[in-house]
Amino acid sequence: MVIAIDGPGGVGKSTVARGVAAALGAAYLNTGLYYRAATIAALEGGADLDDAESIAAAVASRRYEFAGEAILLDGHDVTERSRSPEVTAGVSQVSAVPAVRALMVRHQREWVEAHDGRAVVEGRDIGTVVFPDAALKVFLTASAEARARRRAGDREAAGQDVDAIAEALRRRDHIDSTREASPLAPADDAVTIDTTSYDADEVIAIVLRMLDAG
Ligand code: DC
Numbered sequence: 001m002v003i004a005i006d007g008p009g010g011v012g013k014s015t016v017a018r019g020v021a022a023a024l025g026a027a028y029l030n031t032g033l034y035y036r037a038a039t040i041a042a043l044e045g046g047a048d049l050d051d052a053e054s055i056a057a058a059v060a061s062r063r064y065e066f067a068g069e070a071i072l073l074d075g076h077d078v079t080e081r082s083r084s085p086e087v088t089a090g091v092s093q094v095s096a097v098p099a100v101r102a103l104m105v106r107h108q109r110e111w112v113e114a115h116d117g118r119a120v121v122e123g124r125d126i127g128t129v130v131f132p133d134a135a136l137k138v139f140l141t142a143s144a145e146a147r148a149r150r151r152a153g154d155r156e157a158a159g160q161d162v163d164a165i166a167e168a169l170r171r172r173d174h175i176d177s178t179r180e181a182s183p184l185a186p187a188d189d190a191v192t193i194d195t196t197s198y199d200a201d202e203v204i205a206i207v208l209r210m211l212d213a214g
Helices: 013-025 032-044 053-059 085-095 100-115 125-131 144-153 162-178 200-212
Strands: 002-006 027-028 064-065 070-073 119-123 136-141 193-195
Touching: 002 013, 002 125, 002 200, 013 027, 013 119, 013 200, 027 100, 032 053, 032 064, 032 070, 032 085, 032 100, 053 085, 053 100, 064 100, 064 162, 085 100, 085 162, 100 119, 100 125, 119 125, 125 136, 136 200, 144 162, 193 200
Parallel strands: 002 119, 002 136, 027 119, 136 193
Antiparallel strands: 064 070
């Protein structure tokens, strides 16, 4: 059974997906980390981020593995680095490349299969593309202001200015939502939850109630 949790940056997907997975005793997969590791590969490979072919070549030459809550690139843990401002600034361009998406989607499906198909998976295209038959599809939203505030509270964003975070989120959302390949959008059969006035525990409880209600 797959539960898909999609939505824009800073909306609380990781906290909610992790909490739902813990309550169910299911595995948790953060698909954004694959695209972040791919961005490190593109940067290290000297790819031109305006050139899809050079991105695809640099990304395809490396090995990706999600383990625990870490992303490994050629066997090395790059999780911390994957959340740096440099990687965050390039990730939307890299993840818009269809060949990159095809490769990462394959990895994600294999990972879930290796976990007996029981996982809570967070991302942008989980309910629409990666697991269109997911048992439950949740699309989280929140006001731009609430998302910037939540991101500012994240460890990796500590010390960064809230306005700068809001601007970076806006830029990333725009590219993620308007790209041709699997744009960020709710699946037709997704349940949208506006989390602006809820805390993470309340959203987790709402999702668990939906599952109970079948
Ligand atoms: O969830 P995140 O902010 O770590 O994701 C980083 C970027 O990766 C996001 O801006 C878009 C991309 N992404 C994607 O295209 N598809 C996914 N399933 C997950 C993330």
